[in-house]
Amino acid sequence: MSRNRRADADVAPSILLVDKPGGMTSHDVVARARRALSVRRIGHAGTLDPMATGLLVLGVGTATRLLGYLSGHDKTYEATVRLGQSTVTDDREGEVLTTTPAGHLDDDAVRAALAAQTGPLRQVPSSVSAVKVDGRRSYDRVRAGEEVVLEPRAVTVHRLEVHRISRPAPDLVDVEVTVVCTAGTYIRAIARDAGAALGVGGHLTALRRTASGPFRTEQAAPVEDAAAALLAGGGRGVLGLTGAATAVFPARALTAEEATALGHGQRVPATGRAGLTAAVDPDGRLVALVEDAGAGARVAVGFPPG
CATH class of the missing domain: 2.30.130.10 (PUA domain)
Structure with a gap:
């Protein structure tokens, strides 16, 4: 062990509630927490795409044993769906595949298409997702030039609330929504499938996870701040092992x-x-x-x- 690295036992086993910024992978957040705490045994419960922001739950030390029991709970997201374009990744980070004017769509048609994405669904994940195919991540196969078709999976969208419909350009429609769903639901697949049903294509331009089970972004902090709070004995972004378990x-x-x-x-x-x-x-x-x-x-x- 290096002289600067603490034994994991020197840091209280805890859950960190991190508000992830855009542009970082979940692995990047874990790596930052490891550096800030100088401990190795840290994991996360439920991946967020690099584009996404919001709540990422980390476990430190023996609290990593709890993560598998936290990741399966319902999630809440705030998202912006753009109608009129489809992309390779079903979000704004992918190459645009098709552009189809959506300016003719009225608000009622948009709301109806999104309402159809609620309840029990058989959802096909994006091919550039972390789903494993024969032991390899789907996105790795796609980047290697392979054609990947994933099997649909059962998910449930409990609630999809439309807050605002706007038209940033004559041929585009943006829809701001809140989605409450089971773990494993792909919000970008909702955008893709609603756009396909309307005949104009769709993708996500923004995604923020605001809740995972009983945990909320209001409790979260940037990863370095949460780590500092843990070392200081508690504070914003930190839940002790007992408090985290009894919250669930x-x-x-x-x-x-x-x-x-x-x-x-x-x-x-x-x-x-x-x-x-x-x-x-x-x-x-x-x-x-x-x-x-x-x-x-x-x-x-x-x-x-x-």
């Missing part, structure tokens, strides 16, 4: 004996709840996520002390 899952207060038993991988009496429960010891430390299995509750993932 029901809490179960353990006795000292139960905490010891779970720490050894043993079962404790059932919680009486369906799904995962955050098991917390008398000192307020997250011991494990547990789930009922018959008369007992077993450890789904443990968080050892230290």
Whole structure:
């Protein structure tokens, strides 16, 4: 270990709520957090495209064990859909493929096309997405000149609210929307498919994630500020491991004996709840996520002390 690198155990296991700027990959954000904290064990829950801004959830130290249980929750996005052009990437960063005048579309037609992108959907991800095809990212195959056709996947758009429709040019229509959806939904695919249904093509010009599960951008901070707050003992952009887990899952207060038993991988009496429960010891430390299995509750993932 270099003299300047801390042992991961020297930094409290925590969740960082980062407000990602545009132009950075999620991996870039993780790399910045690693440099700022001088620790290696950091990951993220749910990728954001480089163009996108907003909430990116990071786990530090043993909090990385929690990330897989945070990424599957519903997401909220603010986005701008441009009708009249389609692009290679279904967003503004890709080469324009087609340009079809959209100036004739009235607001009712635009709203109807977007309303059709709500509810349960079979959505085909963009070919330049992070979906793996035979072990390789789809976007890597596309950049290598391969033709990639991805299988549709089941997603649900719970709500799509149109806030504003404008016409920045005679042949273009811009639509500002809020989308609440399940994890794995591609907002740029909504833009693409609505534009295709209208016969004019569509893509995203702006995308911001404002919520992931119970976490909001109002709680977030730039990555270096969140890292500094963690080192200072807390502040904006930082959630302790117990606070993060109990924000997502029901809490179960353990006795000292139960905490010891779970720490050894043993079962404790059932919680009486369906799904995962955050098991917390008398000192307020997250011991494990547990789930009922018959008369007992077993450890789904443990968080050892230290």
